[in-house]
Amino acid sequence: MRKFFLACSLLAASFNPCAVFAADLPSYKAPPPVLAVSPWRVEVGVRYWFSSGNHKYDYYHQTIPGLLISRLTFGDLTGHSAETFFRVDHESGIFLKGFLGGGTLASGKLNDEDTVAATRGPYANTVHVQSGGSLKYVTVDLGYNVLETRLPTGQPVRISPFVGYNNFHERMNSFGCAQILANAEFCGTDPPTRTPYPTNLDGLDFDVAWNSLRVGLGGDIEFWPGLRASLEAAWIHSWLWNTDYHNFRPNIRGVQQSGKGDGFQLEGLIAYDLTPRFSVGVGGRYWQFSAPGKDHGERLFNNVTRPIYSFSQRYGFFLQAGYRFGGPDDPTGAGDFGLFFGKAEAEPHEWSGVYLGGHVGYGFAAAKDTTLAARSPEAATLQTGFQAPFAQRSDIAGFVGGGQIGYNWRLHPLLVAGLETDFAYANIGGSFGASADFVTDDSIRNFATSTKRLLEWLGTVRGRLGFLPRDDIMLYAAAGFAYGEVSTLGALGDGNRLCALEFYCSAGAFSGFAVGWTGGAGLEYAIARNWSLKAEWLYVDLGRQNYAINAFGGSIAGGFPANFAASSASATHLIRTGFNYRIDWPGPTGPAVAAY
Numbered sequence: 001m002r003k004f005f006l007a008c009s010l011l012a013a014s015f016n017p018c019a020v021f022a023a024d025l026p027s028y029k030a031p032p033p034v035l036a037v038s039p040w041r042v043e044v045g046v047r048y049w050f051s052s053g054n055h056k057y058d059y060y061h062q063t064i065p066g067l068l069i070s071r072l073t074f075g076d077l078t079g080h081s082a083e084t085f086f087r088v089d090h091e092s093g094i095f096l097k098g099f100l101g102g103g104t105l106a107s108g109k110l111n112d113e114d115t116v117a118a119t120r121g122p123y124a125n126t127v128h129v130q131s132g133g134s135l136k137y138v139t140v141d142l143g144y145n146v147l148e149t150r151l152p153t154g155q156p157v158r159i160s161p162f163v164g165y166n167n168f169h170e171r172m173n174s175f176g177c178a179q180i181l182a183n184a185e186f187c188g189t190d191p192p193t194r195t196p197y198p199t200n201l202d203g204l205d206f207d208v209a210w211n212s213l214r215v216g217l218g219g220d221i222e223f224w225p226g227l228r229a230s231l232e233a234a235w236i237h238s239w240l241w242n243t244d245y246h247n248f249r250p251n252i253r254g255v256q257q258s259g260k261g262d263g264f265q266l267e268g269l270i271a272y273d274l275t276p277r278f279s280v281g282v283g284g285r286y287w288q289f290s291a292p293g294k295d296h297g298e299r300l301f302n303n304v305t306r307p308i309y310s311f312s313q314r315y316g317f318f319l320q321a322g323y324r325f326g327g328p329d330d331p332t333g334a335g336d337f338g339l340f341f342g343k344a345e346a347e348p349h350e351w352s353g354v355y356l357g358g359h360v361g362y363g364f365a366a367a368k369d370t371t372l373a374a375r376s377p378e379a380a381t382l383q384t385g386f387q388a389p390f391a392q393r394s395d396i397a398g399f400v401g402g403g404q405i406g407y408n409w410r411l412h413p414l415l416v417a418g419l420e421t422d423f424a425y426a427n428i429g430g431s432f433g434a435s436a437d438f439v440t441d442d443s444i445r446n447f448a449t450s451t452k453r454l455l456e457w458l459g460t461v462r463g464r465l466g467f468l469p470r471d472d473i474m475l476y477a478a479a480g481f482a483y484g485e486v487s488t489l490g491a492l493g494d495g496n497r498l499c500a501l502e503f504y505c506s507a508g509a510f511s512g513f514a515v516g517w518t519g520g521a522g523l524e525y526a527i528a529r530n531w532s533l534k535a536e537w538l539y540v541d542l543g544r545q546n547y548a549i550n551a552f553g554g555s556i557a558g559g560f561p562a563n564f565a566a567s568s569a570s571a572t573h574l575i576r577t578g579f580n581y582r583i584d585w586p587g588p589t590g591p592a593v594a595a596y
Contacts, residue, residue, distance in 0.1 A: 045322030105133030247433030259293020349526030359578030365396025429454030
């Protein structure tokens with residue numbers, strides 16, 4: 001019998017009777033593969049956080065307790081930021097979660113109140129415009145699910161205490177000066193000896209960092225399948241480190257303050273599952289930090305420290321999209337950490353075709369400067385005397401967010417080529433102010449130089465070449481053409497006499513369309529046949545913007561025209577995350593698609 005079946009196997013193509021006989025035998029079907037259930041459940045995603053906030057800094061007398069000398073209040077600080085988040089749960093109940101974010105402080109104002117105690121001198125309250133600020137933050141928590149059960153009504157509930165760390169950093173820059181009190185000398189005008197305070201002079205910057213330990217409790221409940229809500233609250237103990245840049249006062253520019261205190265953080269979320277693994281949600285967040293502390297003595301020549309009090313809060317709502325895999329209810333094995341991680345779907349992702357999507361991200365500047373070249377003898381005198389710099393570097397950071405559309409060709413089982421264009425809102429910028437003492441015949445004056453740069457929107461057209469180490473993961477490189485709207489400014493002036501007749505005051509700006517190039521790399525992960533998540537880094541160079549900084553006001557009338565030629569570099573690193581959806585067009589897919 002064995003020989004008969006062997007003969008049928010060898011001659012089936014030629015002898016139909018054997019083939020017919022073999023076809024009548026019971027067929028063998030291999031059992032489906034058994035995929036291991038992962039003990040890990042992972043969720044990753046991206047958020048956009050729209051927020052507002054304020055920061056208050058109180059400065060007290062060194063020997064009279066409670067005597068308030070000065071107060072700085074940064075208010076209405078509108079923020080846009082992008083963040084990525086993750087949560088990893090083990091079947092034992094232990095979890096690790098966190099998020100990383102950054103963005104821009106697009107608007108706001110500063111109230112600078114001096115000699116608040118009336119007995120210490122005349123009271124002044126000046127208003128300044130905040131522009132070009134930034135924020136960045138990170139949180140990491142370790143916790144345990146102490147309770148996972150169901151309510152009598154059937155909804156699953158989870159209660160989870162945690163401990164963790166939070167870092168929150170704000171950079172605030174202020175321009176111009178307007179006195180809101182009548183008959184006050186600060187920021188005033190007195191023609192013909194004065195001109196209005198230059199609005200493009202960066203007068204005061206604040207760099208605030210809060211490092212906090214968190215202890216909190218979180219919980220979540222599923223109202224019905226696919227719709228769930230979560231809430232967490234944390235008490236924080238914070239350490240403050242602040243750097244104060246009074247750009248018209250070299251003796252206190254760069255003064256540092258420290259302190260420690262308590263605060264709290266609240267966060268809530270409602271999320272809905274569009275698929276068993278992909279979800280969208282909306283949430284809210286409130287953070288509050290406060291700390292008494294001390295100024296470290298740089299304000300006084302005798303190095304006497306003075307007490308301070310700092311208070312920060314930030315609040316707003318966020319939108320998020322998340323993807324989770326693994327755990328006992330995921331039979332695909334997507335929680336197994338093999339090459340990167342397990343496959344999200346058994347069905348292969350189709351990479352060829354038209355796709356569209358969205359992205360959010362964080363931008364920060366490459367290490368390039370604004371250069372200043374003297375165009376008049378007075379400008380050369382300032383530079384050779386070290387009152388004006390030859391170059392100045394700004395701290396550049398901010399938010400970017402928009403959409404993209406593209407087309408992919410599957411060239412080979414391992415290679416994908418594509419063309420993509422994107423367009424995005426951007427607020428990536430920053431400013432820097434520096435000052436120096438200027439000795440004249442009758443006094444020592446403070447002379448300040450300010451530069452600022454801002455990328456307002458951005459577009460690219462890029463070619464992509466991708467490598468598929470697995471049919472659901474693409475590693476790619478991209479390069480192409482970039483364009484956008486860039487604004488930059490520079491100003492020099494006397495911080496004491498506000499462009500008086502006998503002193504220098506100059507300003508200039510550029511705003512317009514710029515073109516350049518971009519290049520970078522990224523990773524795209526298919527979560528379904530038509531959906532994929534992406535993360536990428538891009539370097540964008542929009543060239544240099546050249547403009548003139550010319551004297552105005554009393555500087556010209558007094559014969560002190562300090563004129564400069566400025567050149568500002570617009571080079572930015574972008575870290576972006578987002579998603580793509582591939583469109584299924586009706587009709588034939590074409591030979592390139594069908595071949596693979």
